[in-house]
Amino acid sequence: MxxxxxxxxxxxxxxxxxxxxxxxxxxxxxxxxxxxxxxxxxxxxxxxxxxxxxxxxxxxxxxxxxxxxxxxxxxxxxxxxxxxxxxxxxxxxxxxxxxxxxxxxxxxxxxxxxxxxxxxxxxxxxxxxxxxxxxxxxxxxxxxxxxxxxxxxxxxxxxxxxxxxxxxxxxxxxxxxxxxxxxxxxxxxxxxxxxxxxxxxxxxxxxxxxxxxxxxxxxxxxxxxxxxxxxxxxxxxxxxxxxxxxxxxxxxxxxxxxxxxxxxxxxxxxxxxxxxxxxxxxxxxxxxxxxxxxxxxxxxxxxxxxxxxxxxxxxxxxxxGAAQRCIAHLRSVYSERASILTSALKKYMPLGTEMPPLKGGYFAWITLPPAYNAMEISTILAKKFNVILADGSNFEVIGDEKNWGQSSFRLSVSFLEVDEIERGIELFGAVCKSHAITNNIVM
Structure with a gap:
């Protein structure tokens, strides 16, 4: 498929x-x-x-x-x-x-x-x-x-x-x-x-x-x-x-x-x-x-x-005033997308996933429970389901890394429509569940 x-x-x-x-x-x-x-x-x-x-x-x-x-x-x-x-x-x-x-x-x-x-x-x-x-x-x-x-x-x-x-x-x-x-x-x-x-x-x-x-x-x-x-x-x-x-x-x-x-x-x-x-x-x-x-x-x-x-x-x-109207439109659209993303994360992601509230900007930063491997999950999502995630390894300071790639992801709301966000997070959650079963992680 x-x-x-x-x-x-x-x-x-x-x-x-x-x-x-x-x-x-x-x-x-x-x-x-x-x-x-x-x-x-x-x-x-x-x-x-x-x-x-x-x-x-x-x-x-x-x-x-x-x-x-x-x-x-x-x-x-x-x-x-x-x-x-x-x-x-x-x-x-x-x-x-x-x-x-x-x-x-x-x-x-x-x-x-x-x-x-x-x-x-x-x-x-x-x-x-x-x-x-x-x-x-x-x-x-x-x-x-x-x-x-x-x-x-x-x-x-x-x-x-x-x-x-x-x-x-x-x-x-x-x-x-x-x-x-x-x-x-x-x-x-x-x-x-x-x-x-x-x-x-x-x-x-x-x-x-x-x-x-x-x-x-x-x-x-x-x-x-x-x-x-x-x-x-x-x-x-x-x-x-x-x-x-x-x-x-x-x-x-x-x-x-x-x-x-x-x-x-x-x-x-x-x-x-x-x-x-x-x-x-x-x-x-x-x-x-x-x-x-x-x-x-x-x-x-x-x-x-x-x-x-x-x-x-x-x-x-x-x-x-056109710029101000443009900003109002973007804020309205992004706010709706942020709400859908937040709801989908709560619905589909593993228990214990950290999800700070998304109150503005483009991005949500989520952290899976410690036993999960973010880089492995993002690789599977991309290869099997064409869902592209930015795992935490992308956001290191070069030369002073903090191992953000182990369990964290950045998710953007600026590019995707609400149906894509919902579907993407559903697939994300399914891969996390499969990853947990494969690695004997208690869910």
């Missing part, structure tokens, strides 16, 4: 959810007129020419309105509010991540001593750190419960690196006569809200403590803030108010002087909120200093902001 593929690995929207008509209308609004009032403005420029280094000012202002007034609902005058010059526009979170590492760290000569990555982690982030020179310099830090991390291990590792003799290393090799860069001694990567893959959301206390530690050890915390608006607990016709991003906490509590760069950078994208093919996102820092530094990398200065046209399409989608 041939089974139709059911793929729980894919972490992107199914094709029917892509807002084709809205993007067409926004593109026509941007390119339809022969001229626009900002075409010759050096802070904006024509949508089809090289953009300014930081990205179009009017788009950054639209993002500020979206974040400040519609999503986080900050009061006027609040220090947490985003300003246009705190933003650097880029071509999405993946490229944004590598840009941050290249422009703020220097592992090659030992100046930046170590990278700390929350585990289980996004399965492709290892490549970014390796490309940036961190091979052999990555430490995995476990999450604790569903809202915190292993602070004891983090601080212990930081203290150990601080105590070790360090080679004489400076930032001279990247400093130029017109630019002084802020380079950090340590860097951390995490997804603090609806994390990929665990789905966990860190408490306000956890976020504040991370910022305090980062300040003490000259560490930059890079947060992938890509799922936090995809909250399922708020009615779909309302934009949710996510937890404060760490950049908000850093900004509201930092001493903001001329030489201040902060210890956080929000790496955000519209890929999860509108469509991944637009390849558009933004960095947000506590003030203009770090955002400006990220905009002045060699490639950026050479070509200007990397998503000039796409940024304006997204800016128009935000201005017209």
């Amino acid at each position: 041939t089974y139709r593929e059911i793929n729980f690995f894919k972490g992107h929207p199914s094709s029917r959810l892509l807002p084709r008509e809205a993007v067409i209308q926004a593109t026509a609004a941007i390119l339809g007129p022969e001229t626009r009032e900002y075409d010759k403005d050096p802070y904006n420029r024509h949508p089809l020419t090289y953009g300014s280094d930081e990205g179009a000012l009017w788009v950054r202002e639209q993002i500020c309105t979206f974040l400040n007034d519609q999503v986080f609902k900050f009061k006027n005058g609040a220090r947490s509010r985003t300003q246009a010059d705190y933003l650097n526009l880029n071509s999405g979170a993946s490229y944004g991540m590598l840009n941050i590492l290249l422009q703020t760290t220097l592992p090659h000569n030992g100046y930046t001593r170590q990278a700390f990555i929350i585990t289980p982690t996004y399965f492709l982030i290892n490549d970014c750190f390796t490309d940036a020179g961190f091979k052999g310099k990555m430490t995995a830090i476990n999450e604790q419960g569903h809202n915190s991390i292993d602070f004891e291990s983090l601080v212990s590792a930081l203290d150990q690196h601080e105590a070790e003799p360090q080679p004489h290393s400076t930032t001279e090799i990247i400093q130029g006569p017109k630019l002084t860069k802020k380079v950090y001694k340590y860097v951390m990567y995490c997804i603090p809200t609806f994390a990929n893959p665990s789905g966990n959301t860190y408490s306000l206390e956890t976020r504040r403590r991370l910022v305090e530690i980062a300040r003490k050890y000259d560490m930059l915390i890079i947060t992938d803030d890509v799922y936090d608006i995809l909250d399922y607990t708020t009615p779909s016709d309302e934009l949710p108010s996510p937890p404060l991003r760490m950049v908000h906490i850093d900004r509201s509590t930092a001493s903001l002087g001329e030489d201040s760069f902060g210890n956080t950078i929000s790496n955000a994208t519209f890929s999860k909120l509108i469509a991944p093919g637009l390849r558009f996102g933004y960095h947000e820092s506590i003030n203009a200093n770090l955002a400006r530094q990220l905009s002045k990398g060699g490639a950026n200065v050479s070509g200007g902001t990397p998503s000039q046209l796409n940024s304006m399409i997204v800016g128009e989608l935000l201005r017209s």
